[in-house]
Amino acid sequence: MCESRVYLMENGSEVPIMENVIYIEPQDDKIFMSDLLGEQKIVEAKIKEVRLLEHKIILENRKDKK
Template sequence: MCEANAYIYKNGKEELYLENVDLLIPEGSKIYLRNLFGEQKTFEGHVKEISLLKHKILLEETKE
């Protein structure tokens, strides 16, 4: 399977946010995520980095 896990990057640490993400859609200042099981989450922030080989999506809160 080629999904990835989404983590929130904060203070140098990565915290799991949503596993098995299939779909990622930026919507203004938010990121809509949906996983293989239909679970949906909307994160207030931006994509910091995506590595598909590492199956990793790193999200970060946007600093005002």
């Protein structure tokens, strides 16, 4: 299975914010995500990196983007 853990960069650290994520959709300034059980979360962020082999999706705050 390919579900991933989603992290949010905070002060240079990767803080895990959701497990078993199977779906991600950027929506304007936000990221919509949902997990295997259908639970949903929306965070104000943008995608920084998707590392599929590590099952890792890293988000960052929009204001942190250079």
